[in-house]
Amino acid sequence: MDRPPADPAKLLAFWMEWERGEATPGTVLKNLKNGGMRDILEASAGVADEADGASS
Numbered sequence: 001m002d003r004p005p006a007d008p009a010k011l012l013a014f015w016m017e018w019e020r021g022e023a024t025p026g027t028v029l030k031n032l033k034n035g036g037m038r039d040i041l042e043a044s045a046g047v048a049d050e051a052d053g054a055s056s
Contacts, residue, residue: 006036 014031017023023031041047 003036006039008040011035011037011040 011032014023014028014035018025018028
């Protein structure tokens with residue numbers, strides 16, 4: 001299933017909710033995962049795509 005590209009501004013907003021104490025760590029992690037944080041980190045690290053779910 002295709003998903004939209006990660007939105008760094010949206011990911012930052014999720015993180016800031018946690019810093020302000022408005023969200024629990026579990027909620028923030030869920031939002032970051034569903035929002036595509038892995039894609040952002042892989043692109044930043046220059047990691048090639050691996051099979052989906054290989055290390056999830």
